[in-house]
Amino acid sequence: MIIFTSPNGSGAEAHFVRDRNVNQATSTAPKIHRYQCPGCSADLIFEPRDGCLSCPYCGRSEPIPASAAEVQERSYDEYLKLRPEQLAKISENALEVQCTGCGTTVTFSPPQVAGDCPFCAAKIVAQPQVADPMLAPEGVLPFKITQRQASDAIKAWLASRWFAPNALVQLAKQELASSVYIPFWTYDAHTTTHYSGERGEYYWETESYVETDSQGRSVTRTRQVRRTRWHPASGTVARWFDDILIAASKSVPPERLATLEPWDMAELKPYQPAYLAGHKAQRYQLELADGFEHAKAIMAPVIESDARQDIGGDEQRLHQIATAYSGITFKQLLMPVWISAYRFQSRVYQVLVNARTAEVQGERPYSPWKIVGFVLLLLFIGIVLFYLSQQ
Numbered sequence: 001m002i003i004f005t006s007p008n009g010s011g012a013e014a015h016f017v018r019d020r021n022v023n024q025a026t027s028t029a030p031k032i033h034r035y036q037c038p039g040c041s042a043d044l045i046f047e048p049r050d051g052c053l054s055c056p057y058c059g060r061s062e063p064i065p066a067s068a069a070e071v072q073e074r075s076y077d078e079y080l081k082l083r084p085e086q087l088a089k090i091s092e093n094a095l096e097v098q099c100t101g102c103g104t105t106v107t108f109s110p111p112q113v114a115g116d117c118p119f120c121a122a123k124i125v126a127q128p129q130v131a132d133p134m135l136a137p138e139g140v141l142p143f144k145i146t147q148r149q150a151s152d153a154i155k156a157w158l159a160s161r162w163f164a165p166n167a168l169v170q171l172a173k174q175e176l177a178s179s180v181y182i183p184f185w186t187y188d189a190h191t192t193t194h195y196s197g198e199r200g201e202y203y204w205e206t207e208s209y210v211e212t213d214s215q216g217r218s219v220t221r222t223r224q225v226r227r228t229r230w231h232p233a234s235g236t237v238a239r240w241f242d243d244i245l246i247a248a249s250k251s252v253p254p255e256r257l258a259t260l261e262p263w264d265m266a267e268l269k270p271y272q273p274a275y276l277a278g279h280k281a282q283r284y285q286l287e288l289a290d291g292f293e294h295a296k297a298i299m300a301p302v303i304e305s306d307a308r309q310d311i312g313g314d315e316q317r318l319h320q321i322a323t324a325y326s327g328i329t330f331k332q333l334l335m336p337v338w339i340s341a342y343r344f345q346s347r348v349y350q351v352l353v354n355a356r357t358a359e360v361q362g363e364r365p366y367s368p369w370k371i372v373g374f375v376l377l378l379l380f381i382g383i384v385l386f387y388l389s390q391q
């Protein structure tokens with residue numbers, strides 16, 4: 001049993017029931033604020049090792065009850081009009097703080113503190129504030145890789161990089177990666193596309209040409225030449241797109257986040273604040289509608305390929321293409337990432353670990369001395385080999 005308590009300590013025992021039947025207007029019941037250890041009252045944190053809420057002091061561990069709810073798709077059109085009551089805080093006691101270094105907004109729950117920015121390693125000095133309401137996440141992939149495993153994976157990754165500066169390798173040995181849930185949007189949409197263009201069909205023609213033979217005489221020969229006949233073509237294609245994943249974070253380059261894929265979406269859990277206990281979460285930086293524009297860019301080449309297939313023939317030209325999107329739904333998902341951000345010679349380098357698969361992706365500086373040393377070594381070997389071959 002987990003005890004939920006309010007900050008003033010009036011313990012209210014309850015199982016995990018998120019939507020308690022409480023009449024907001026008249027209730028004086030304390031709001032759920034913390035996940036507390038039933039043994040020693042310390043704050044429980046979500047433990048990646050076993051997926052339970054566990055006590056860092058006495059080691060007690062409490063499972064997070066499986067939610068009967070499923071990860072829901074939301075209607076895009078409805079949410080675009082963002083009514084205030086559709087916004088919520090990510091958890092009851094969530095605080096948020098903005099990094100003056102990179103501008104990102106990070107949310108966390110006490111007793112966790114703001115600490116350093118996980119994205120740019122700047123010390124966060126701003127006072128945390130009560131988190132602004134936002135579109136609540138529908139699903140979460142809980143952390144599965146522990147901090148120890150993540151740090152080991154980063155060290156191994158750095159050690160295997162050629163020409164990494166020693167100072168960076170040393171830094172990686174001391175630094176512990178920080179855990180952040182990164183926001184993503186996924187979109188589903190039905191598309192209907194009218195296109196007009198041309199269908200190209202190949203045909204062969206016999207062509208004569210003049211050639212000079214070995215005796216210097218001009219002779220006329222023939223050859224087969226491929227030509228294309230173009231016919232106007234137009235039509236309609238339709239396609240259903242499912243779960244187009246768009247990163248809603250701007251703190252990590254999108255192409256780097258993409259290299260962390262695939263995410264094991266089958267393991268997606270309906271969002272519960274308990275998964276955030278002891279971990280930070282980033283507030284989405286890309287709004288819902290902007291994210292859909294990114295999704296359109298992913299759909300476009302697929303639709304174009306459909307239209308070309310529909311046109312048929314040997315070659316296709318597309319002059320006009322107009323797509324209508326209907327039945328659009330979306331979800332906001334939180335994906336778990338361990339991040340090490342290094343400030344090295346006044347630049348920030350990020351190394352990311354997919355906290356489901358332990359895959360490491362990142363950027364690193366190069367040590368010019370190591371490169372010079374390596375080139376000199378190659379030169380030396382070359383000179384020795386040359387000397388030996390002269391003997």
Ligand SMILES: [Zn+2]
Pocket residue numbers: 037038039040041042055056057058059060
């Ligand atoms: Zn405890």
Ligand SMILES: [Zn+2]
Pocket residue numbers: 099100101102103104117118119120121122
């Ligand atoms: Zn920052």
